[in-house]
Amino acid sequence: MKEKQNLQLLSGNHAVSWGVKLARPHVAPLYPITPQTPILEKLTEFHSQGELDAELLTPESEHSAMSACVAASLTGARVFTATSSQGLLLMHELLHYASGARAPIVMFNVNRTPGSPWAFWPDQIDSLSQRDTGWIKMYSESPQESLDTVIQAFRIAEKLALPLMISHDAFYVSHAVEPVELPQQELVDNFLPAYNPELRLDTSLGQSFGAPIDQATWNRSRREAGEAMARVENEVLETGKAWGELTGRSYAALENYRTEAADTIIVTMGSMCGTVRDAVDALRDQGTAVGLLKVRQFRPLPVQTLRDSLAGIPSVLVLDRNYSPGMGGILHQELKSALFGMRDAPRVHGLLAGVGGVNVSSNKIQQLVAEYADAKPSNDSVWVE
């Protein structure tokens, strides 16, 4: 482990802005929304001070912001934007458009409850309901991870020509302040290859994008996107490892915490991981063999790695900070389908914990383990009181 240098106290959102600045995007269309706004304001501040040499656009809506992102990306620029909740939902049409166009935009989303009723609390339904839009989706649990992931995201997205969305939870991560190590510009410049797409809108090339096509060609375009998706996990792994060699902080698609010889594994995403680590430590101290499996890469879901990680584990608790009415917790459903047909599959308990931002304490998680570890699981996700 390298010695930490250049530490700064940063909120999760400001850590994102630092990551973006270090990645040197060419174009950043931005529209404000609580709790994303500090990302935007830090970037415009960097820009006005001459520290960020990018074309910043402030259009009238997130819909136009994402339209500009797609167009700028197809013209050959490295592109970043950030949003949250209503803004992400307003972009929905363009999210499909971006992935169909294979535009490697990097977007940061701050997970927040969508209206109605109006609320500003951490809940992942905004990004999870964009599950099928063809974006790579990653979840971060801390300011440092958000900064590191933004930089890695450009390398992954541009290599595979897929757009990539990273999310962190409102307030718990977006506004929580912690010491963050800022990498040197030179380090990032060496890590991130320049973006030079072969296909782009360029009058010297004459290529066009998005013209009407027949059924077979549309079909092929999605198959090709799927083939690129199949390469994501490996790319996330290699990129996370390369970053680790430079900074001492490695990353993977799924991350294990104290899962050795575990009887019960808790699976979750985002800020909940921090609380689970605390609960795992307390339970391990009491002699209970519990571990955490953190899902950092949600799309594509690393199915085989999930199966390998959970093989032989008697009991799995999924903590979902989201709720799909009529279906349940989305990670719960995804995990069940990922493990389907596995011999000796674990008992999977889906727990709706923290929906709407309600607090889930370490004590609560310890209680849940005691309550559910040996219980017979229900098909449906269960509300945690």
Added chain:
Amino acid sequence: MDMIDYPDGEQFSPGHVACAGCAEALSLRVILNTLGADAIAVVPPSCTAVICGGYPLSSVSIPVQHTTLESAAASASGVKRSLNALGKTNTTVVCLAGDGGTYDIGLQALSSAAERNEDILYVCFDNEGYMNTGGQKSSSTPLNAITGSTPAGKLSRKKNLVEILAAHRIPYIATCSPAHLSDMSAKIKKAASIRGTKVIMVIIPCLPGWGVADDAAVKTARMAVDSGVFPLYEVEDGVDYTMTIDTRNQSVNAYLKQQKRYRNLSDKNISDIQADVDKEWEYLLGRARK
């Protein structure tokens, strides 16, 4: 006689799939050839999107980004900013959009691009309806016109988008007609030489949408200009109005009678439309005299 005088650099190929006799295809040819090879087009769903061609063919030789219906101005901003960041600042970025994509669903994005004074050229092919989806009304459809969604005739008037855009004080707005192609070419050339947001509105009598004969699109456009229904003028910096043609030589009657979408007009409807056109004409002349 208005001679067609523009450089034909073959930016627009034959074999496209516009209706035979379409004035939009004719206008596209003039506009693209006037702009030349150093341009990138942004096209939302519309007749233009179809005319530009289905993959893998293209009837236009410049690169095209096909974008979503409401996004033309935002997408063009993205292309332009990207070109700026990559040091290719001279390339013209041109939106080729319909009236639905401009007056209605794309107005928000257009207003925002105009407010930011993005360096784009926005051409609206105004065929006064959603023709791509079979001819429903847009907010550009005039009073009394029958469309797929106004079977008894539209109950409200056509939106005055030029005034809305003028209120943004953008450097250049002009109206054009496919019956006045030299004027169209000159206005496109002028617009392309100006930095900032420029908007060109082109009246396109749509053969099936308006119910005009296959060979009557250009003639109908000429009648729209000659009757004062669609005056040709320019607005600079949002306040300086200049009439391209400041006389009218016919009533609206013959123009309306050309078109099946007006088949149910009563004499009273026609005299009301005439009175409205007279009033708007005087208003416009008044603005141009100031």
